[in-house]
Amino acid sequence: MKTINLLVGGPTDLWPDSLRQGxxxxxxxxxxxxxxxxxxxxxxxxxSIGDFDSMDQSExxxxxxxxxxxxxxxxxxxxxDTQLALKIASDELKADVINIFSATxxxxxxxxxxxxxxxxxxxxxxxxKIRIIDKQNVIQYFTPGEHEITKIDMMHYLAFIPMNAMHxxxxxxxxxLDNYYVERPFAYSSNQFDGDKCHFDFxxxxxxVIQSKDA
Amino acid sequence: MKTINLLVGGPTDLWPDSLRQGxxxxxxxxxxxxxxxxxxxxxxxxxSIGDFDSMDQSExxxxxxxxxxxxxxxxxxxxxDTQLALKIASDELKADVINIFSATxxxxxxxxxxxxxxxxxxxxxxxxKIRIIDKQNVIQYFTPGEHEITKIDMMHYLAFIPMNAMHxxxxxxxxxLDNYYVERPFAYSSNQFDGDKCHFDFxxxxxxVIQSKDA
Numbered sequence: 040m041k042t043i044n045l046l047v048g049g050p051t052d053l054w055p056d057s058l059r060q061g062x063x064x065x066x067x068x069x070x071x072x073x074x075x076x077x078x079x080x081x082x083x084x085x086x087s088i089g090d091f092d093s094m095d096q097s098e099x100x101x102x103x104x105x106x107x108x109x110x111x112x113x114x115x116x117x118x119x120d121t122q123l124a125l126k127i128a129s130d131e132l133k134a135d136v137i138n139i140f141s142a143t144x145x146x147x148x149x150x151x152x153x154x155x156x157x158x159x160x161x162x163x164x165x166x167x168k169i170r171i172i173d174k175q176n177v178i179q180y181f182t183p184g185e186h187e188i189t190k191i192d193m194m195h196y197l198a199f200i201p202m203n204a205m206h207x208x209x210x211x212x213x214x215x216l217d218n219y220y221v222e223r224p225f226a227y228s229s230n231q232f233d234g235d236k237c238h239f240d241f242x243x244x245x246x247x248v249i250q251s252k253d254a
Numbered sequence: 255m256k257t258i259n260l261l262v263g264g265p266t267d268l269w270p271d272s273l274r275q276g277x278x279x280x281x282x283x284x285x286x287x288x289x290x291x292x293x294x295x296x297x298x299x300x301x302s303i304g305d306f307d308s309m310d311q312s313e314x315x316x317x318x319x320x321x322x323x324x325x326x327x328x329x330x331x332x333x334x335d336t337q338l339a340l341k342i343a344s345d346e347l348k349a350d351v352i353n354i355f356s357a358t359x360x361x362x363x364x365x366x367x368x369x370x371x372x373x374x375x376x377x378x379x380x381x382x383k384i385r386i387i388d389k390q391n392v393i394q395y396f397t398p399g400e401h402e403i404t405k406i407d408m409m410h411y412l413a414f415i416p417m418n419a420m421h422x423x424x425x426x427x428x429x430x431l432d433n434y435y436v437e438r439p440f441a442y443s444s445n446q447f448d449g450d451k452c453h454f455d456f457x458x459x460x461x462x463v464i465q466s467k468d469a
Contacts, residue, residue, distance in 0.1 A: 050469060052267075053359075144268075144359060146466045147391045148413030151369075152441035159440075176362045198363030202439075224417075224439070225374075226367035251361045254265060 043134035045124050046073030050144040053173040058140055068124045078105045088112055088124050129165045143173040157245050158202050176251045185240040190232045194250035198228040203244035210238040258349035260339050261288030265359040268388040283339045293320045303327055303339050344380045358388040372460050373417050391466045400455040405447045409465035413443040418459035425453040
């Protein structure tokens with residue numbers, strides 16, 4: 040399993056402790072200001088992506104002195120810089136798992152943009168690789184079929200969020216569903232594992248699953 | 255214009271300064287722990303809603319000593335406590351504007367649940383009254399037709415997020431759209447007002463509009 044981590048330019052206050060302590064496995068791609076933070080933590084990203092316009096000269100020097108592969112990129116209507124980083128992690132670096140950090144909190148339009156990535160056809164093949172992570176939440180996405188997920192340590196709650204109409208079954212959690220027809224995007228929150236594993240299946244589109252904990 | 259404010263039980267760290275300083279106009283409904291914070295700020299909510307199970311005796315006493323209308327409510331499959339507060343603000347208190355505070359940050363399943371409220375048919379008649387507010391974001395919802403919005407002081411960015419397929423026109427912002435067919439929920443972020451007002455129209459479902467600022 041090859042893991043690539045993305046550190047994007049959102050707020051730093053929702054980072055999980057493991058990120059702050061430098062305990063995340065895998066290589067890194069930095070996006071915009073994420074690159075500065077990575078280098079300051081002693082992590083050299085494999086690739087730095089960004090338009091770098093919002094940085095001052097000293098910040099850009101931190102990056103250019105520490106990263107051999109810098110890709111200056113102006114966001115266009117086809118890909119945002121986070122989307123480009125995802126594409127590189129998957130197509131070029133052949134990642135099996137892509138963790139995205141610093142993508143929550145702050146501007147909600149940015150978060151919703153990242154949250155909805157998984158519904159875009161151009162990312163359909165890689166949605167199961169994506170995890171958006173902060174200190175209270177791990178967000179994953181699934182495509183139709185049968186799935187098994189494992190409880191993440193300390194994460195107490197389990198939410199199922201159909202991103203579209205679908206028939207959904209949740210086989211083994213505190214609240215179960217049996218081939219239930221969900222008409223539109225909806226958040227089934229505050230479910231819980233009743234063991235270490237949960238099995239579920241659905242028939243269309245994308246299902247978002249969030250494991251979370253209280254503060 | 256009658257404004258009713260809801261303080262729900264989410265994180266307090268994303269409150270706008272105006273809330274912390276007690277400068278929000280209108281009466282209040284408290285939901286769960288939001289009631290404790292209101293009383294501690296010297297605000298007596300008109301109505302307190304919650305299951306109050308997660309509170310200790312001293313917290314509940316703070317509420318019962320200060321609020322005459324306490325409605326103990328166990329969330330059911332039809333309404334969450336926040337949804338019930340919305341319904342009371344609209345149906346019973348006849349609010350024209352319903353501001354929701356403390357509904358962002360923390361558990362993302364809770365936020366998505368609040369964010370998707372506007373797509374539920376049972377709330378379709380009141381979605382234009384709802385605003386979800388934190389220190390960097392004001393989220394509003396609109397139903398089909400022509401609309402005018404006014405720039406909120408200090409809010410630099412303007413995002414349009416169709417919650418479903420629709421034809422969308424943005425008449426006067428930095429990035430315009432002319433009867434553009436949007437196939438699925440998508441976040442058009444980082445647009446900006448080019449004056450004090452922005453006019454837009456669309457033909458189906460619900461459109462989310464977010465005014466936001468950087469930290």
